[in-house]
Each structure stands twice: as C-alpha cells, then as structure tokens.
Amino acid sequence: MLIFLDTETTGLEIKDRLCALGMIVEGTSHYELINPGKKIPPAASAIHHITNEMVKESPSFSQSISAEKLKSLNTAENTLVSHNAPFELTMLEKEGMTWQGGVIDTLKCSKSLMDDLEGYSLQFLRYELRLYRDEMKIFQEVGITINPHHALSDALHTRMILDYLLDLADIDRLIEISKSHVLLTRLPFGKYAKKRIEEIALKDLGYLTWMLESLMDMDEDLRYSIEYYLRGK
Structure with missing residues (x-):
C-alpha cells in the first residue's frame, strides 16, 4: 500500500516540529493541524499560512488522529511516498515514530531520472511536468482543494509526480533510488x-x-x- 504524506512545520532547524499533516491512502484523504508545542514564527506562517491561534486547541502529535493512522499503517508491507522524504521521516522521528516500511522520495527520484531540469521543488515540477492540465479533475475526485503549501494538497501533487515517474521506472526501482545517493x-x-x-x-x-x-x-x-x-x- 502507498501512503502519500506531506507535513508543514515550524521551520527547518533541529528544534522545529510538525504543525500539520496531510495524508492520502487509497483515495482517502486525511488532514490535521498539530500543536507543535512551540511558537510558529512568521517566516513559517508566511509559507503555509498556519498561525499559532489555529493550532492552539489542536492535539499534540502523540494525541492526534494522524499518529493513530500512521501507527496502523507503519508496517514493512507499506511504502511511504513523499517529496523530500528524509525531511518528513526526520520530523516523524522527532515525534517518536520511526517508519518501518519502504520509502519513495519523489524529489530524489526526479533528480535521478530527470537530471536536466532547472528545478525540482514540488511546485516547479507541477508546472514543468504540466501536471496542472489534469489536476482539477484529480483533485475533485479526491475532494481536495488545490492549495500549494497545504499539506493535503501537496500530498496529492506528490501522488501525481509519482504517477509521472512510474512511466520512467517501476516501484522497486524508485525505492532503490530513494535509498541511494x-x-x-x-x-x-x-x-x-x-x-x-x-x-x-x-x-x-x-x-x-x-x-x-x-x-x-x-x-x-x-x-x-x-x-x-x-x-x-
């Protein structure tokens, strides 16, 4: 089973934590705000538009529905798919969750299989690969609004990038690339x-x-x- 995951955080440093999580599993979507236990700085809010007031009453990750869902999915048979997976895995590990299954990093795979592009960010690939041509239909099918830098919207764009990559390599090859430099x-x-x-x-x-x-x-x-x-x- 493939689990498409994206998170939003308070920043990119060692001290930073999750403040939102979006996940798509077999066409079912899940999104939840997480109380990070620390202030969200304006620089982070300017990207994902999550404020301290929005997460004030939200659960910590350990008490969240997200943690329950991921715990039930955290088996060797399942594969987590994310754009810059090492970052997402590091953020989960800060919350005490070590992923046990396979991993596909669509960022690393894109760099490996399309090494002549000018950029590899999620939004760059959205336009470079012309995903926008089909995204409205795909987002409507899952019941998600297109909203860049929103964890759930980004998780679905990650799924679209994976679909593109599968024309270049199979799942096993993508997992192998994700393990390697x-x-x-x-x-x-x-x-x-x-x-x-x-x-x-x-x-x-x-x-x-x-x-x-x-x-x-x-x-x-x-x-x-x-x-x-x-x-x-």
Whole structure:
C-alpha cells in the first residue's frame, strides 16, 4: 500500500516540529493541524499560512488522529511516498515514530531520472511536468482543494509526480533510488548554475572545495556529487 504524506512545520532547524499533516491512502484523504508545542514564527506562517491561534486547541502529535493512522499503517508491507522524504521521516522521528516500511522520495527520484531540469521543488515540477492540465479533475475526485503549501494538497501533487515517474521506472526501482545517493551532473545554483560539475572540477577546483567547506546545509546528493567528481581529480 502507498501512503502519500506531506507535513508543514515550524521551520527547518533541529528544534522545529510538525504543525500539520496531510495524508492520502487509497483515495482517502486525511488532514490535521498539530500543536507543535512551540511558537510558529512568521517566516513559517508566511509559507503555509498556519498561525499559532489555529493550532492552539489542536492535539499534540502523540494525541492526534494522524499518529493513530500512521501507527496502523507503519508496517514493512507499506511504502511511504513523499517529496523530500528524509525531511518528513526526520520530523516523524522527532515525534517518536520511526517508519518501518519502504520509502519513495519523489524529489530524489526526479533528480535521478530527470537530471536536466532547472528545478525540482514540488511546485516547479507541477508546472514543468504540466501536471496542472489534469489536476482539477484529480483533485475533485479526491475532494481536495488545490492549495500549494497545504499539506493535503501537496500530498496529492506528490501522488501525481509519482504517477509521472512510474512511466520512467517501476516501484522497486524508485525505492532503490530513494535509498541511494543521486549523482547530479550539474550545479543547481551559484555562479556556475546549470554547468556540469565535472567541467567545473577541471576549471575551478577551488570553487567546489569552497562549497563543500562553507555550505553546511548543502543537499546531501549535491555534496555526494561534488565529492565524487573531486575524487576523479
């Protein structure tokens, strides 16, 4: 069984926690606000539009319906599908839940199977892959409103991205990709954005070395890729 999951959080740092969870399982949707036990900063509210007043009376994750549902689904036979799954899994682990089943990270799989795109965020792929052409019908079938950066809406867009990826690889291959590092061929940002990393290693070794030493929050696949090409020097 595939579980499509997206969360909203108080931020991206170690101290941050869940404040909403959206999930789609076999056409059934679930959404719940979660009391994170800490203040939601304005910068986070500006993205997902969840305020401290909205979660004031909401349950903590351990007392939530979301926790009950995930606990019942948390078996080796089920596969969790998310866009940037490592982040979602880390947030669940902060709440005391370690996922036992398979994992498909549609972000990592998109990078691996479509390595020539300019971006890989959920909303970028929504337009790059022209998912918007069919999304109204699909959202109406599930009874969900299209609302970017809302956990339930994003979970359904994640399902649409998976459907696209299944034309490029089967489920087992996507699970395998999600377990592995993706070797990126181009830098996604910086003064050499969209240039091949292998060529940059030949022309400006110092820049790549600087990136490794200075960008502590670098994407793990980008770090792996830069180190890979530097080892070839």
